[in-house]
Amino acid sequence: MKGFFETFKHDHWVMPYLRRYRKLLGLVLFLGFMTFFCGGALMFNSGYLISRAATHPYNILMIYVPIVLARAFGIGRPAFRYAERLTSHNWVLRIVSDFRKRLYQAVEKQAVAIRQTHQTGDVLSILAEDIDHIENLYLRTVFPLVIGWLLYLFVVLGIGYFNWAFGLLMLVLLGVIVIVMQLLSVAANGRREFQARQIQRRFYTQLTDSVLGLGDWLISGRRQDFLDQQDAPIDQIATLRRSDHHFQWWRNFAIQVIFGAAVILIVWWAGLTFTGSQAQANWVAAFGLALFPTVEPFADMSQGVSEWPVYRDSIQRVNALDESEPKQVAQTTIGDFETLAIDHVDFQYQGAQRQVLRDLSLTVHAGEKLALLGPSGTGKSTLLKLILGDEAPTRGTVHLNEVPIARLQQQRAQLFGVLDQQPYLFNTTVMNNVRLGNLNATDEQVRAAIKAVELDDLISRLPMGYETQVQEAGSRFSGGEQQRLSLARILLQDAPIIILDEPTVSLDPITEQHLLDTVFDVLKDKTIIWVTHHLAGINHVDQVRFIEDGSFDMQGTPAELYRDNARFRSLYDLDRGHND
Known part of the structure; x- marks a missing residue:
């Protein structure tokens, strides 16, 4: 004992x-x-x-x-x-x-x-x-x-x-x-x-x-x-x-x-x-x-x-x-988003032996589109948690407009929009589900967001239209349609930084490509950080970072990597053949 x-x-x-x-x-x-x-x-x-x-x-x-x-x-x-x-x-x-x-x-x-x-x-x-x-x-x-x-x-x-x-x-x-x-x-x-x-x-x-x-x-x-x-x-x-x-x-x-x-x-x-x-x-x-x-x-x-x-x-x-008493962190406010800076960050989960991230540095400017790639378990999801403030670095800093991310948690909904693998839709109407992005949005604004994600024709053909019940977890709609409804919600939220966490992981290649084209089109004025496992739609981004064993292994624009990096070129050709 x-x-x-x-x-x-x-x-x-x-x-x-x-x-x-x-x-x-x-x-x-x-x-x-x-x-x-x-x-x-x-x-x-x-x-x-x-x-x-x-x-x-x-x-x-x-x-x-x-x-x-x-x-x-x-x-x-x-x-x-x-x-x-x-x-x-x-x-x-x-x-x-x-x-x-x-x-x-x-x-x-x-x-x-x-x-x-x-x-x-x-x-x-x-x-x-x-x-x-x-x-x-x-x-x-x-x-x-x-x-x-x-x-x-x-x-x-x-x-x-x-x-x-x-x-x-x-x-x-x-x-x-x-x-x-x-x-x-x-x-x-x-x-x-x-x-x-x-x-x-x-x-x-x-x-x-x-x-x-x-x-x-x-x-x-x-x-x-x-x-x-x-x-x-x-x-x-x-x-x-x-x-x-x-x-x-x-x-x-x-x-x-x-x-x-x-x-x-x-x-x-x-x-x-x-x-x-x-x-x-x-x-x-x-x-x-x-x-x-x-x-x-x-x-x-x-x-x-x-x-x-x-x-x-x-x-x-x-x-x-x-x-564990919650730590009181002084909150502050910022103006328009300019830069997100990750400076020499290490991270290790409490009680774990393995260090997840090692000396990561990254700067994302307003309007840029970044893709984070890498095999499973290399730290991509952990890096997102650090960016959102869900985790604190073991060493290093994460700043937004030179303000520590921990001091911006009260503004989190105004700064970040997140589209992940399985966004949750509630058992209520289409209008109510999309309006969750902005509870003060008018009906016209909700319909405009739904039209932007190319769902207005589908919704208008339904017997109840915008008052159609989505059903629990969005089961009334297909996987691609659920993601588009969630994307409309993000449009209403109007946050400057959008996190895409494997939003197409459960979709077929054709639906995936159409959804990615829509996402990057309607969010063209936003800053996008996109976590993905493969290279479909990679030409939409400005820079690519490969994470391998907690560190950046490859980085550059898609064109540069395809021209200069044999491994990237091989993965790109394999992925394009797989999706074709």
Whole structure:
């Protein structure tokens, strides 16, 4: 349980709720203990009843009480189990409800600070996984652990009541199960479980980026590299899972052997202690059978404790999120956009080993069109986050009109328009969806924006015209039509800098080319920063920058690169052939 006390020393998520709902927690533990107590008592009573009945009592009333107790304990065990499940899940769901409300409030309150200190995947992991992990901490670790310890003490004290020396022997023997096996589980199984979670998180980020850049992999002829990259983490996780199952099998086998030895010793001890008379001999089987129901909670203790490293990571993450106070950055205003300057920027995500960007410098002037290209995972999306102010550089600066981008976040909607892979359209009318770009726009301005993106003929042919319901996520329209509606929204927004983040990644080549022609035509007076994986429409831009392993590898105008750079010329010819 390394780091257990350190984890909860400054915790304000888990421990406060344990204290707040301590009465309900006590009821849960009592019901859980009584479940296994009834099971043990049923076996104890049954062992005595069988032995006593085998002596042929002259009257059924001689064994009437054990018969009644057998029925009572038999009914009590499932009844207590059912009540314990209802109570424990009620307790946990009540706490988790508070967790989720508190977590969403923290995210809402600190949205800007969270964007600057957490990747999107990290926030989603906190919202989706970490709360579930804390829920499982109670159900799979805390409850079984406390109930197992209560049963352990009850068994040892019960035997010690008859013979303190044999009670000490059981204390040591069963202690191997409830103490040593738990420590081994944390050291071996828990470490592998933590490694598997880390690999899964990295794999999610890597796979998402690779799929979005699938065209780049195909165009460059690296199909097998793409498959190999996905296979590696899957194989790593499979290896860890096999090791987990192997260890669990041997651990459970060892528990069964130790438990069997304990049962044999109890039968031997009972045989020595309770064979002075025929009446005493009836108790031998009772003591031998009573221990069997406790094997389940003893085994559950080790499995629950083995998952502690995962739960510890989740507890630390939610506490760190709640403790991160948003930094107050002085805001300022600027006039007309002139230049965007990225000066010797390095970037590395918090807690990551790999540096994403290295010594990047770039200047974009008003009206320029820039294309950022490169393979998946080279830092293009990260560079956009720095430009937008979602992330802060590890080293270097990002300035807009010589003002740090962090001081312009209140003007962000007036400075940047973003068209990405899947712009979201809401389940309302065409008019309302486009008007989101500028809530003060008139109907005539909205229609003009829709006409500029060449959708006016399509909209006018619809039965409801501009009042047509777009449906959830824009499902009423095709992918290219959805992008044009989003482009109309950006036209109404009228920001000087437009970010194009793979807007054509899911479109067929013909639709892609038509959309790019429209985008660069209607945005001809804007500054455009276009992130793309391939070279369709590259002639629309003034300068091209290739990012390779976090640094600029090639740069220049499309014409210069085609003339002087063999690699660019090869990729351009491949891409043109692919789109033809």
